[in-house]
Amino acid sequence: MREQxxxxxxxxxxxxxxxxxxxxxxSPDKTKxxxxxxxxxPYPSGKIHMGHVRNYSIGDxxxxxxxxxxxxxxxxxxxxxxxxxxxxxxxxxxxxxxxxTEKNIEAMxxxxxxxxxxxxxxxxxxxxxxxxxxxxxxxxxxxxxxxxVYRKKATVNWCPACATVLARxxxxxxxxxxxxxxxxxxxxxxxxxxxxxxxxxxxxxxxEKLPAGWPRxxxxxxxxxxxKSKGVEVNFxxxxxxxDLPIFTTRPDTIxxxxxxxxxxxxxLLERLTAGVANREAILAYADKLRHQDKISxxxxxTKKEGMFIGRYAVNPLTGEEIPIYIANFVVMEYGTGAxxxxxxxxxxxxxxxxxxxxxxxxxxxxxxxxxxxxxLESAYVAEGVLVNxxxxxxxxxxxxxEKISEYIENKGLGQRTVQYRLxxxxxxxxxxxxxxxxIIYCEKCGVVPVPDADLPVILPTNLKITGKGGSPLAGSEExxxxxCPKCGAPAKxxxxxxxxxxxxxxxxxxYVSPHDESNPFNTExxxxxxxxxxxxxxxxxxxxxxLYARFFSKVMxxxxxxxxxxxxxxxxxxxxxxxxxxxxxxxxxNTVDPxxxxxxxxxxxxxxxxxxxxxxxxxxxxxxxxxxxxxxxINRVWRLVALNLERLKAASTDYEPNKLSPSGLRVHQxxxxxxxxxxxxxxxxxxxxxxxSAFMELVNELYSVDPGHESEWACYKNALLTLxxxxxxFTPHLSSELWSIMEQPGAVLExxxxxADQQALVKNExxxxxxxxxxxxxxxxxxxxxxxxELKRLALANERVRIYTKGEEPVKIIVVPNKLVNIVx
RNA sequence: GCCGGGGUGGCGAAAUCGGUAGACGCAACGGACUUAAAAUCCGUCGGAGCUAGCCUCUGUGCGGGUUCAACUCCCGCCCCCGGCACCA
Numbered sequence: 001m002r003e004q005x006x007x008x009x010x011x012x013x014x015x016x017x018x019x020x021x022x023x024x025x026x027s028p029d030k031t032k033x034x035x036x037x038x039x040x041x042p043y044p045s046g047k048i049h050m051g052h053v054r055n056y057s058i059g060d061x062x063x064x065x066x067x068x069x070x071x072x073x074x075x076x077x078x079x080x081x082x083x084x085x086x087x088x089x090x091x092x093x094x095x096x097x098x099x100x101t102e103k104n105i106e107a108m109x110x111x112x113x114x115x116x117x118x119x120x121x122x123x124x125x126x127x128x129x130x131x132x133x134x135x136x137x138x139x140x141x142x143x144x145x146x147x148x149v150y151r152k153k154a155t156v157n158w159c160p161a162c163a164t165v166l167a168r169x170x171x172x173x174x175x176x177x178x179x180x181x182x183x184x185x186x187x188x189x190x191x192x193x194x195x196x197x198x199x200x201x202x203x204x205x206x207x208e209k210l211p212a213g214w215p216r217x218x219x220x221x222x223x224x225x226x227x228k229s230k231g232v233e234v235n236f237x238x239x240x241x242x243x244d245l246p247i248f249t250t251r252p253d254t255i256x257x258x259x260x261x262x263x264x265x266x267x268x269l270l271e272r273l274t275a276g277v278a279n280r281e282a283i284l285a286y287a288d289k290l291r292h293q294d295k296i297s298x299x300x301x302x303t304k305k306e307g308m309f310i311g312r313y314a315v316n317p318l319t320g321e322e323i324p325i326y327i328a329n330f331v332v333m334e335y336g337t338g339a340x341x342x343x344x345x346x347x348x349x350x351x352x353x354x355x356x357x358x359x360x361x362x363x364x365x366x367x368x369x370x371x372x373x374x375x376x377l378e379s380a381y382v383a384e385g386v387l388v389n390x391x392x393x394x395x396x397x398x399x400x401x402x403e404k405i406s407e408y409i410e411n412k413g414l415g416q417r418t419v420q421y422r423l424x425x426x427x428x429x430x431x432x433x434x435x436x437x438x439x440i441i442y443c444e445k446c447g448v449v450p451v452p453d454a455d456l457p458v459i460l461p462t463n464l465k466i467t468g469k470g471g472s473p474l475a476g477s478e479e480x481x482x483x484x485c486p487k488c489g490a491p492a493k494x495x496x497x498x499x500x501x502x503x504x505x506x507x508x509x510x511x512y513v514s515p516h517d518e519s520n521p522f523n524t525e526x527x528x529x530x531x532x533x534x535x536x537x538x539x540x541x542x543x544x545x546x547x548l549y550a551r552f553f554s555k556v557m558x559x560x561x562x563x564x565x566x567x568x569x570x571x572x573x574x575x576x577x578x579x580x581x582x583x584x585x586x587x588x589x590x591n592t593v594d595p596x597x598x599x600x601x602x603x604x605x606x607x608x609x610x611x612x613x614x615x616x617x618x619x620x621x622x623x624x625x626x627x628x629x630x631x632x633x634x635i636n637r638v639w640r641l642v643a644l645n646l647e648r649l650k651a652a653s654t655d656y657e658p659n660k661l662s663p664s665g666l667r668v669h670q671x672x673x674x675x676x677x678x679x680x681x682x683x684x685x686x687x688x689x690x691x692x693x694s695a696f697m698e699l700v701n702e703l704y705s706v707d708p709g710h711e712s713e714w715a716c717y718k719n720a721l722l723t724l725x726x727x728x729x730x731f732t733p734h735l736s737s738e739l740w741s742i743m744e745q746p747g748a749v750l751e752x753x754x755x756x757a758d759q760q761a762l763v764k765n766e767x768x769x770x771x772x773x774x775x776x777x778x779x780x781x782x783x784x785x786x787x788x789x790x791e792l793k794r795l796a797l798a799n800e801r802v803r804i805y806t807k808g809e810e811p812v813k814i815i816v817v818p819n820k821l822v823n824i825v826x
Numbered sequence: 827g828c829c830g831g832g833g834u835g836g837c838g839a840a841a842u843c844g845g846u847a848g849a850c851g852c853a854a855c856g857g858a859c860u861u862a863a864a865a866u867c868c869g870u871c872g873g874a875g876c877u878a879g880c881c882u883c884u885g886u887g888c889g890g891g892u893u894c895a896a897c898u899c900c901c902g903c904c905c906c907c908g909g910c911a912c913c914a
Contacts, residue, residue: 003866004865215830215831216830217829217831219830221829221830221909221910223829224828224909224910224911225909229914251914300912301911302912305912330912331913335914339914340913342914348912349912349914352912420913421913422913540908540909544909544910613838613839613850614838614839615839616839618831619832619839622837622838627838627852630851631851633851634851636866640866681842685842690838690840690851691849693851694839694850695850697850697851698850701850704867768846770846772845772846772895774894774895775845775893775895777846780846812894813894817845820845821846821895823845823894823895825894
C-alpha cells in the first residue's frame with residue numbers, strides 16, 4: 001500500500017463503482033422517512049467554479065449524512081439551461097444554442113461526477129429540453145385559466161445589451177443584474193404573472209411558516225421586497241368639478257396639514273383636469289418631459305424634486321380647505337393611486353417641494369419637547385407628537401390619532417382603510433429566442449387564444465439563424481410564427497416572445513420527484529411524499545428573485561391541487577460568496593480560481609475538504625490562502641494511519657473493554673466518543689462543517705500520539721480509525737470508501753449507520769479545575785470528578801500558588817462552578 | 827435614512843448557559859532525518875516586561891455599566907459588509 005493517498009486512481013475507481021451501481025438512486029419506498037436535499041441547479045456555462053464546488057460540497061455532506069442517519073434521501077441535480085449566454089455564443093460563433101448548451105451540460109456533468117457528488121443522475125433535468133419546458137407551458141396555461149396571467153401595456157425595464165425586458169427584481173442599482181448595462185424604459189405589451197394576488201400569503205409565511213428554517217436575513221429581504229403598508233385611501237375632490245382624486249396615505253394623522261396635492265405625471269386624470277386651463281399646453285408638455293426624464297435618476301431619493309401647478313384646486317374633505325394640485329417627478333404612478341396629499345411640515349419630500357415652490361407649511365403635530373415653528377422649520381418633523389390645528393383631534397397623540405382619523409374618514413364615507421404592497425406583478429415576457437415559448441396564439445377573429453394542452457409543447461425551433469439583430473428571433477421565423485387558430489381554424493400568429501428563465505427555475509424542485517412523468521408536470525403522490533424540500537442550499541443572491549418566484553409558484557401549484565405543501569423549501573441555507581483577495585471573483589478581474597486545477601493537483605476529496613474547512617458555510621470564503629495544502633496533508637495523515645499499520649489492523653478485533661485500557665488507550669477511547677458527539681452536534685446545529693473537520697484533526701492527532709501495545713489497545717485503535725473513516729465519509733467519500741475496503745470491512749462505508757457517542761465515555765473521571773484568586777487564574781488542579789465542593793475549596797485554599805496571592809487573608813467568598821473553576825474572592 | 831449581519835493573532839477561524847480567550851488549520855521561524863531537496867516528524871508562534879517562571883502585566887473595534895467573573899449581558903459611539911430606499 002502506498003504511503004500517499006493516490007487521489008486520481010482511488011477517486012475514479014469509486015466514481016465508476018457508484019455510477020454502475022446507481023448507489024445514489026432514491027428509493028421508491030414511500031414508507032421510509034424521507035429527506036429531500038437540494039442545491040440550486042447551475043446554469044450550464046460549461047465549467048464549474050468555486051461557488052458551485054462550495055454549494056454542492058455542502059449539499060453532499062448533508063445528503064450523505066442523512067443517508068447514514070437512515071433517511072430515504074432524494075438528492076437530484078439538473079441544469080437551468082435557458083438564457084442569454086447560449087444565444088450570445090450563437091451570435092459570436094455561429095453555434096446553435098441547443099447544441100452549445102448540451103455540450104456544456106456534458107462538460108459540467110463530467111466535472112460534477114469527478115467531484116464525487118451523490119446525485120441521483122437518473123433524475124437529471126434540463127430546462128431547455130422539450131420534456132421539461134412542455135410542463136412550464138402547461139403551468140402557464142393553468143395560471144392563465146386561473147386569471148393569474150394577463151397581458152397589458154406597461155412601462156418596462158429594458159436592457160439594451162441583452163435586448164430584452166427585465167423584471168423589477170432583476171434590476172440592480174439601475175443596471176441589468178446579468179450584464180450591468182444601464183436600464184432604459186420602454187412601453188411594451190407584456191405578459192404578467194399576478195404574484196401580487198399572493199402578496200399577503202407570501203408575506204404571512206415569512207412570519208409563520210419559514211422563520212424556523214430560513215435565515216432571518218432572507219426573510220427580511222423578502223418582507224421588504226413585498227413591502228406592505230397599512231393606510232387609508234381618501235377621496236379628495238377637485239374644486240368645482242365632479243372629479244374624484246383618491247390618494248393613499250399611511251399618515252392620516254397629518255391630514256389637517258395638507259397644503260397641496262401632487263399627481264404623477266403619468267396620471268390619466270391629467271387630461272381631464274387640465275381641460276380649460278389657460279396654459280394647458282405648457283402643463284402637458286411639462287408632464288411629458290417629466291415622463292421622459294430618465295426613470296432611474298428620477299427614482300433616486302437625492303434627485304431634485306420638480307413639478308408644476310396645473311391650475312386646479314382640490315378640497316380637503318376634512319377641513320374644506322382649497323389646495324393647489326401639482327404634477328411632480330417624485331410621485332410614481334405604480335404605487336397607491338398615483339397621487340398624494342402633501343404635508344410639508346411632516347414629510348421630508350413634501351417639505352423640499354414646498355420650499356422650492358413657496359407653498360405654505362402647516363404644522364399639525366407638535367413636538368412636545370421643542371415647540372416647532374412653521375417659519376423656521378428646517379426639515380420635516382416626522383417624529384411622534386401631539387396634534388394641533390386639527391379640529392376635534394387636537395391634543396391627541398399622533399399615533400393614536402392615526403386610528404381615530406381613519407375611523408372618522410370611514411364613518412363619513414370619505415375613504416377607507418386599505419393595504420398597499422410595494423411588490424408589483426412579475427413581467428415574464430422576454431424578447432429572446434433561447435427560452436420557453438409562451439403558448440399563446442393571436443387570431444384576428446378570436447383574439448388571444450391559449451394553445452390547447454394537446455398541442456403542447458410549442459417547440460422551440462432549433463434551426464434558426466441567431467444574429468442578435470432585429471428583435472426577437474422567433475418573430476422572424478415564418479415557420480414558427482404562422483399557425484392556425486385552435487378555435488376557428490383561420491390563419492393566426494404565435495406569440496414570439498419567451499418566458500423569463502426564472503419561470504423555469506420556479507418549479508424544477510417539483511419535477512425532480514417524477515422527472516420522467518409524461519402526462520403531468522410531476523406526480524402528485526410523489527410530490528406529497530417528497531415535498532417540501534427539507535434542505536435547500538444556494539447563494540444569497542437569489543433572496544428576492546428565485547426564492548420569491550419559487551414560493552409563488554409553489555402556492556399556485558398547491559391551489560391547482562398539484563401538491564399539498566404550502567412552501568417549497570422548509571429549510572434554507574444560504575452559503576457565503578467565494579471571493580479571492582477580498583474581492584468577488586470574476587473573469588474581468590482575472591482573479592478566478594479554477595476548481596479543475598485543484599482537483600487535478602490534489603483530488604476531489606481534498607478540494608471538498610478544503611472548501612468546507614476554510615469557513616462556516618454562511619460566511620464569505622476567501623480562496624486566496626493556501627488551505628488546500630493543509631487539507632491534502634490531513635488526508636495523507638489519515639491515509640498513513642492505515643497504510644503504516646495495515647496488517648496489524650486487519651488482524652485486530654474491535655472488541656475491547658474501555659475500563660481495562662491503559663491510560664493512553666482510554667484517552668483514545670474518550671477522544672473518539674468526544675469526536676462523535678462534537679461532529680454530530682456541529683452537523684445538526686447549523687452545519688458547522690469547519691469545526692467538525694477540526695474534530696477529525698484532533699482525533700487524528702490523538703491517534704498519532706499513542707502507540708498501541710496489547711490486543712485490546714489495538715482493538716480500541718482500530719475501532720477509533722473505523723469510526724473516523726465512517727464519520728469522514730460524507731466529507732471525503734472516496735478516501736473513506738477506499739480505506740474501509742482496504743481494511744477489509746464488510747459492506748460499504750457509505751451505508752454504515754452514523755456512529756453513536758457512548759455517554760459513558762463522555763464522562764470524565766478526572767477534571768482540570770481552574771483556580772482563580774480575585775478572578776485571575778492562578779493555578780489549575782487535576783481532581784477526581786466526584787470531588788465534594790468542600791474538599792475542592794480546601795484543596796484550592798491549600799494550594800501553594802494560591803497562598804502566594806491570598807497572603808493569609810480570609811476570603812470574602814469562594815465561588816465554585818461545578819466541574820469548571822473555583823474563584824477565591826478576597 | 828431604514829433593515830439585517832459583522833469587527834477576536836501575520837491569515838482562515840474556535841470558544842453550549844457569562845467561567846482557562848485564540849481549539850483546529852495556514853503562513854513564518856528553529857530543529858531532526860537526508861549528500862541535498864521534497865515529503866515526514868519534533869518544537870516555538872497575540873503584545874510587553876525581566877527576576878526567564880508552567881512568571882507578571884496586558885489583550886476580543888472604542889467609551890461606560892452590571893457581575894466574584896464579560897468576546898459573551900446592558901447603555902452610548904466608531905468602522906466594515908449585504909439589502910432596501912422619493913413607495914406617500
